[in-house]
Structure formats: C-alpha cells, structure tokens
Amino acid sequence: MIRCACLLDVRNDAILLVRVRDNDLWYLPGGTIEQGETEKETLIREIDEELGVQLEDCSICFDRAVTGPALGRAGDVELNCFRAKWDGVIQARSEISEVEYLPIDRLNKFAPAVRILVQKLQIEGAIA
Numbered sequence: 001m002i003r004c005a006c007l008l009d010v011r012n013d014a015i016l017l018v019r020v021r022d023n024d025l026w027y028l029p030g031g032t033i034e035q036g037e038t039e040k041e042t043l044i045r046e047i048d049e050e051l052g053v054q055l056e057d058c059s060i061c062f063d064r065a066v067t068g069p070a071l072g073r074a075g076d077v078e079l080n081c082f083r084a085k086w087d088g089v090i091q092a093r094s095e096i097s098e099v100e101y102l103p104i105d106r107l108n109k110f111a112p113a114v115r116i117l118v119q120k121l122q123i124e125g126a127i128a
Contacts, residue, residue, distance in 0.1 A: 001067070001076050005042035006030030007055075008063050008081040008117075013127050014101035015118065016090075017110065018050060021097055025071060025111045028079060029099065039080050050096045053088035060084040066120065068113030077113050 006028035009016040017026035031046035033039055039062075044055050063081045070077040092099045102109060104118050104127055121127045 001078055002070050002073065003033045003078045004028075004030055004080065005033055005039040005046065006079050006081050007043065007047055008083055009101075010104075010121065010127055011101055013105075014103045015114075015127075017100065017102050017114065018092070018096045019098040020095050023071075023097075024109070026102060026109050026114065027071075027111045028081065028114060028117075029096075030079075033080075039082070043082050043084070047084075047086070049094045050092075051086075051090045051099060052093045053086040053090055055084045055086050064117075064120075066113055066117045068116040070113075071111045079113050079117060081117065 007030055018029045019026050029047060029050050030043055033042045040060055047053060047055055061083050063083050066079045067076050090099055107115055107118060
C-alpha cells in the first residue's frame with residue numbers, strides 16, 4: 001500500500017486539489033511518505049515543494065485516513081489527511097500543473113481515493 005500525507009482544506013463546498021502533469025484527475029496536495037520520514041515531515045516537505053507555502057507547524061492537525069484505489073498503480077493508497085494553516089500564496093510548483101479549489105460537485109474529476117474522502121465528508125455533513 002502507498003502511504004501519503006496530504007493537506008485537506010475545504011472552503012465553501014470546494015476542496016483544495018492539484019493536478020499533476022497531464023493527468024485528467026485531481027488529487028489532494030501532498031505526497032508519499034518516505035522511509036524514515038514522519039507523516040508530518042512529509043506533509044511539510046511536500047506542501048513546500050508543490051505549493052510554495054510553509055505550513056504553520058503548531059496548526060498541523062491530523063483529520064483522518066482514507067484508503068482507496070491507487071490511480072495508475074496496483075493496490076491501494078492511504079491518504080493521511082491533515083488540516084493546517086500556512087504562510088504565503090499557493091502556486092503550482094514542481095510536478096504540479098494546476099492548483100485550485102474545485103467544487104465538490106465535480107466528483108468525476110477527482111482521483112478515486114479523493115472521491116471516497118469527499119463522500120465521507122458529505123455523509124458527516126462537513127460539506128454539502
């Protein structure tokens with residue numbers, strides 16, 4: 001299983017997502033947890049690399065883990081989702097082609113594990 005640390009930010013029934021290179025589907029910002037790295041270390045590193053912002057360390061809070069089919073790879077992916085505040089203006093960097101808040105009604109544009117996450121948030125009433 002692929003384990004990732006991801007930033008979860010929902011505003012006005014839209015979720016912060018990134019599109020990688022020429023993929024059609026959108027993902028949570030973040031990335032694979034490397035050997036010897038904590039989830040929090042991965043999150044801080046990946047968000048800096050991908051979005052060019054520094055997370056406020058004291059604001060980083062684990063929200064939930066979601067497991068779903070990995071896109072383009074065999075097996076599943078585990079998304080360890082964190083909420084956090086950051087300094088700076090988000091911009092697409094590194095392998096990220098685009099970053100934006102996508103309305104949750106565009107579920108067909110989300111990677112499979114992100115769809116599962118959004119459906120859980122809807123069931124809980126966290127988003128409409």
